[in-house]
Amino acid sequence: MLDSTRGYLDMELLRFSTAGSVDDGKSTLIGRLLYDSKSIFEDQLEAVEAASKSRGNEDVNLALLTDGLRAEREQGITIDVAYRYFATPRRKFIIADTPGHIQYTRNMVTGASTSDLSIILVDARHGVLEQTIRHSYISSLLGIPTIVVAINKMDLVDYSEQVYNDIVAAYRRMSEVLQIPNVEFIPISAKKGDNVVNASENMPWYTGKPLLNFLETVPMPNKLGGEHFRMPVQYVIRPISDRFADFRGYAGRVAGGVLRMEDRVRVLPSGLESTVKAIGMAQTPMNEAYAPSSITIELTDDIDISRGDLLVRADEPQPQVEREVVVDVCWFNERPLLPRSKYVVRQATAETMGMVSAINHRRNINTLELETNVGELRMNDIAEITLRAANPLVFDRYADNRTTGSLIFIDPDTNETVGAGMIK
Amino acid sequence: MDKPKITHLKELEAESIYVLREAAAQFERPVILFSGGKDSIVVTHLAYKAFYPARLPFPLLHIDTGHNFQETLDYRDALVQRIGAELIVGSVQESIDKGRVKEETGYYASRNKLQTVTLLDTIEQHRFDAAIGGARRDEEKARAKERFFSHRDEFGQWNPKNQRPELWSIYNGKKAMGEHFRVFPISNWTEMDVWQYIYQEQIPMPSLYFTHQREVFERDGQWLAAEPCIPRKPTEQVITKQVRCRTIGDITCTGLTLSAAHSLEDIIEEIAATRVTERGSRADDKRSETAMEDRKKAGYF
Numbered sequence: 001m002l003d004s005t006r007g008y009l010d011m012e013l014l015r016f017s018t019a020g021s022v023d024d025g026k027s028t029l030i031g032r033l034l035y036d037s038k039s040i041f042e043d044q045l046e047a048v049e050a051a052s053k054s055r056g057n058e059d060v061n062l063a064l065l066t067d068g069l070r071a072e073r074e075q076g077i078t079i080d081v082a083y084r085y086f087a088t089p090r091r092k093f094i095i096a097d098t099p100g101h102i103q104y105t106r107n108m109v110t111g112a113s114t115s116d117l118s119i120i121l122v123d124a125r126h127g128v129l130e131q132t133i134r135h136s137y138i139s140s141l142l143g144i145p146t147i148v149v150a151i152n153k154m155d156l157v158d159y160s161e162q163v164y165n166d167i168v169a170a171y172r173r174m175s176e177v178l179q180i181p182n183v184e185f186i187p188i189s190a191k192k193g194d195n196v197v198n199a200s201e202n203m204p205w206y207t208g209k210p211l212l213n214f215l216e217t218v219p220m221p222n223k224l225g226g227e228h229f230r231m232p233v234q235y236v237i238r239p240i241s242d243r244f245a246d247f248r249g250y251a252g253r254v255a256g257g258v259l260r261m262e263d264r265v266r267v268l269p270s271g272l273e274s275t276v277k278a279i280g281m282a283q284t285p286m287n288e289a290y291a292p293s294s295i296t297i298e299l300t301d302d303i304d305i306s307r308g309d310l311l312v313r314a315d316e317p318q319p320q321v322e323r324e325v326v327v328d329v330c331w332f333n334e335r336p337l338l339p340r341s342k343y344v345v346r347q348a349t350a351e352t353m354g355m356v357s358a359i360n361h362r363r364n365i366n367t368l369e370l371e372t373n374v375g376e377l378r379m380n381d382i383a384e385i386t387l388r389a390a391n392p393l394v395f396d397r398y399a400d401n402r403t404t405g406s407l408i409f410i411d412p413d414t415n416e417t418v419g420a421g422m423i424k
Numbered sequence: 425m426d427k428p429k430i431t432h433l434k435e436l437e438a439e440s441i442y443v444l445r446e447a448a449a450q451f452e453r454p455v456i457l458f459s460g461g462k463d464s465i466v467v468t469h470l471a472y473k474a475f476y477p478a479r480l481p482f483p484l485l486h487i488d489t490g491h492n493f494q495e496t497l498d499y500r501d502a503l504v505q506r507i508g509a510e511l512i513v514g515s516v517q518e519s520i521d522k523g524r525v526k527e528e529t530g531y532y533a534s535r536n537k538l539q540t541v542t543l544l545d546t547i548e549q550h551r552f553d554a555a556i557g558g559a560r561r562d563e564e565k566a567r568a569k570e571r572f573f574s575h576r577d578e579f580g581q582w583n584p585k586n587q588r589p590e591l592w593s594i595y596n597g598k599k600a601m602g603e604h605f606r607v608f609p610i611s612n613w614t615e616m617d618v619w620q621y622i623y624q625e626q627i628p629m630p631s632l633y634f635t636h637q638r639e640v641f642e643r644d645g646q647w648l649a650a651e652p653c654i655p656r657k658p659t660e661q662v663i664t665k666q667v668r669c670r671t672i673g674d675i676t677c678t679g680l681t682l683s684a685a686h687s688l689e690d691i692i693e694e695i696a697a698t699r700v701t702e703r704g705s706r707a708d709d710k711r712s713e714t715a716m717e718d719r720k721k722a723g724y725f
């Protein structure tokens with residue numbers, strides 16, 4: 001095999017999202033990253049050049065690379081998250097370019113929920129805005145390990161160090177109140193290319209890395225999930241064939257820890273136990289499995305296990321099993337969340353009915369204060385609620401395991417996903 | 425414990441298998457849309473792995489425009505045999521004969537657009553509630569906006585301005601009667617990932633993907649196969665060239681690439697060096713700036 005072929009097969013994948021207020025230049029930044037890292041193909045560039053020209057844009061409008069929908073191109077805004085892919089010799093990247101409009105916050109959360117890193121853009125002329133705060137807060141609630149604040153359009157403030165320092169200070173005041181950890185700052189101009197791929201000659205006072213170099217070298221986040229073995233059962237494989245007459249495989253994706261042959265496992269919520277007879281993926285047996293692998297497990301005993309159950313190791317700390325949980329919620333729907341209203345709750349592969357027993361408090365994004373005595377949650381509100389489930393939930397705290405600690409709310413009347421929840 | 429290294433291919437494979445298992449668990453009658461192209465071959469391979477040693481819990485559905493390369497049909501039939509899957513064919517010719525659609529005419533006539541009607545008719549006839557496809561977000565700017573579980577209304581339409589939020593890897597496949605879902609397990613794969621995976625897994629591929637001699641002619645800077653289903657203008661001369669397909673679709677919209685790549689390694693090297701996207705050779709995307717979005721809204725793959 002050629003060396004280069006081998007090199008491609010052995011890369012790590014970093015998923016990041018871009019967020020921030022409208023017109024802070026998210027799509028332009030991504031266009032610039034792709035353009036300067038030579039990840040744009042000739043036919044794509046030709047199409048964007050032609051489209052820019054027909055719109056009367058003076059320069060090539062790099063945002064048109066990601067704003068793919070007709071309505072987005074007409075209005076020059078991003079409505080839904082667009083995914084883009086590129087690689088450098090060091091890493092592969094998946095970018096989720098998320099919308100800035102408050103109206104489309106649900107799509108920002110969609111893009112951010114699977115990210116390892118979040119880039120929040122700030123327009124140097126406007127500083128920290130409401131959407132800057134909302135997106136930063138959501139990113140930190142989602143447990144995204146690193147937040148990069150890219151202070152953009154530095155070319156429009158004469159590359160001023162003072163302006164940059166003031167914004168950093170304002171952001172830090174906000175992030176301390178909201179307890180957002182691990183924030184990095186980079187001054188850039190997406191339009192002119194300063195500090196995106198190439199270090200800026202216009203800002204000698206900035207001694208940190210340009211953005212791409214930062215993305216290439218930031219420590220890879222832990223993809224192994226939580227510390228303890230967890231596997232939500234997705235599906236039971238029963239071939240019902242002569243050759244595999246007694247085969248019964250439990251299919252799922254590992255959400256933390258390690259499982260080895262002959263480990264004692266427990267099924268929750270039933271509490272039944274058995275021993276691992278085999279772990280594998282198709283014809284390949286495995287001695288051990290860890291996140292984020294998709295696997296099939298066979299056990300020594302025929303016990304009742306079905307979709308929605310959680311497999312854990314009997315010798316490790318156990319998840320909690322409760323009917324009442326406290327949850328941080330982002331609400332997405334025009335139909336408000338009201339106390340005592342009922343929703344379908346999907347948590348890992350389990351599903352149950354749930355009722356909101358109380359809205360404990362809501363975060364005011366402008367004053368950063370917690371408001372109590374809240375009657376309902378409206379679209380884009382972020383709040384803490386108490387949820388009562390019809391069947392016991394088997395869970396870990398979201399901070400300990402993003403898979404077993406997260407849930408969504410589904411409106412039983414419309415089937416729409418109306419909210420996201422993180423268990424505290 | 426040493427931290428195991430998780431390569432991008434391992435991570436992508438695990439994600440896709442997870443999506444396929446969710447589709448099997450959440451829907452009553454899912455089906456794999458099989459075109460004979462590399463993406464649907466990879467999806468079928470992943471599905472085979474996901475449910476092993478059981479057979480695929482979904483049939484394969486091929487929408488046959490009647491303008492297929494013979495190699496595609498041979499490969500399809502051999503694959504179905506090998507993995508013991510059920511094959512359903514939806515015929516565009518039948519839709520034309522029944523008067524459900526009207527054939528385009530002229531030099532640029534293609535049955536690509538007509539497929540949508542045949543597809544939606546077949547979905548309805550078999551009461552499929554989820555159609556699993558090999559579309560990837562990196563292919564095209566409208567596809568870049570797709571969810572893994574993508575809702576379709578009772579007219580088969582996609583509403584890109586109001587998609588359901590899709591949080592973490594919790595997929596919501598709930599729907600009303602008559603609605604269905606499109607499921608895209610390899611959303612996050614690039615063309616390069618697909619070929620690397622084919623190489624890693626040593627998946628047998630149709631011969632069309634490797635270099636071969638073929639009678640072709642040039643139109644609008646593209647090489648097209650000289651076959652009776654594409655009427656040629658008097659000025660379009662047929663010559664023999666060394667070509668391969670970078671994507672495989674209906675003959676009328678599959679541009680051929682001049683290439684000497686005769687092995688998977690060669691293909692990977694070729695893609696690493698290329699400066700044009702794979703859909704750059706697809707005539708169907710060149711019709712307008714938002715051609716793909718418009719077709720997708722109407723129910724296209």
